[in-house]
Amino acid sequence: MTLATVLMAPVLGDCGPPPSLPFASPINQLFETTFSSGTVLKYTCHHGFKKVNSSHLTCDENGSWVYNVFCAIVTCESPPDISNGRHSGRDEDLYTYGSSVTYSCDPSFTLLGNASIVCTVVNKTVGVWSPSPPACENGCIDLPDIPYAFWEGNKIPLRNFEVFEIGTKLKYQCKPGYRPASNEPQIVRCQENLTWSPSKGCEIETVFTLLVLLTMFEVGKLISQPRSQMEGFASGFVMS
Known part of the structure; x- marks a missing residue:
């Protein structure tokens, strides 16, 4: 075995940085840039996605990252129907995390509540509509x-x-x-x-207007008096 073969042997099986996945992020060895053959990176699903397979990537002997898609976007059931109104969704639509629909009312009815609702996630896996759908009232x-x-x-x-x-x-x-x-x-x-x-x-x-104006006028007169007169008024005031 030549020296070149010895030097290249550990390199041929190495993997570079793992691919950026749109549905998950790694949770171990975050700051490394080179990974030896057999390295396993664990991943966690992004918010709005749920785990469906083993969530990891493996560096194989050829220096490639191997994995199966292990996170799937959460879906919601069809939006609730309301009396005297309708929503903007269609029966064939697939409602995934982040989808929204807007409600409108029949003529002569008023929409009460939030016009739009959004597909959200609870407990990391269950898709629900939020907030509650509005009502149409006559x-x-x-x-x-x-x-x-x-x-x-x-x-x-x-x-x-x-x-x-x-x-x-x-x-x-x-x-x-x-x-x-x-x-x-x-x-x-x-x-x-x-x-x-x-x-x-x-x-x-x-009459009330006149009383208010008269009061304001009298207060204004008192405030506009010279200081000497004000002091004389104060010193000559005697409580009965």
């Missing part, structure tokens, strides 16, 4: 904003806490110091187009 959502008013809470017929059926009427009262801005009833109604009937709300009372 009614108005949220309370309208009436300026300077509050709702008569005991007269609000809530359904599902956020949806009001068509025809629902809500009565409001003006806050102290305010009065209705028009002679119309202090009521709003959920209309067929799923919007609330308009209301002009409340406006500040005239």
Whole structure:
């Protein structure tokens, strides 16, 4: 055996850096660049993939890395159906980790919740849709904003806490110091187009406005007094 043969013998079976896999990463010998024949590298599946075979790579006698695909992407079942609506997925679609679908409602229905859901992973192996699918409701959502008013809470017929059926009427009262801005009833109604009937709300009372302005005027006069007068006022003030 020549010297060249002796020097090359341990090199011929060596492997270079292992291949970069799209579904897994090594967990041992991370900083080495040359590996002898027979070296076994252990791998872990990336998030969104699950283990299906022995998760390792082996350096063979020819200096090649040998392995079988050992991680498979997690899949979800078909997205849930909802009443009075549909999702953007198709029956033949394969829903893998990261896939998403968007829901929409039939005419005259309002979408309540998150419009889109995503295929996620729990326990590293199980595909589930998150968040929960939305619902399609035939009614108005949220309370309208009436300026300077509050709702008569005991007269609000809530359904599902956020949806009001068509025809629902809500009565409001003006806050102290305010009065209705028009002679119309202090009521709003959920209309067929799923919007609330308009209301002009409340406006500040005239007498209350004058009292506020008068108070501000008097405070302003006191602040604008010369310092000498202010000190005289303070020194001449006697508690009865």
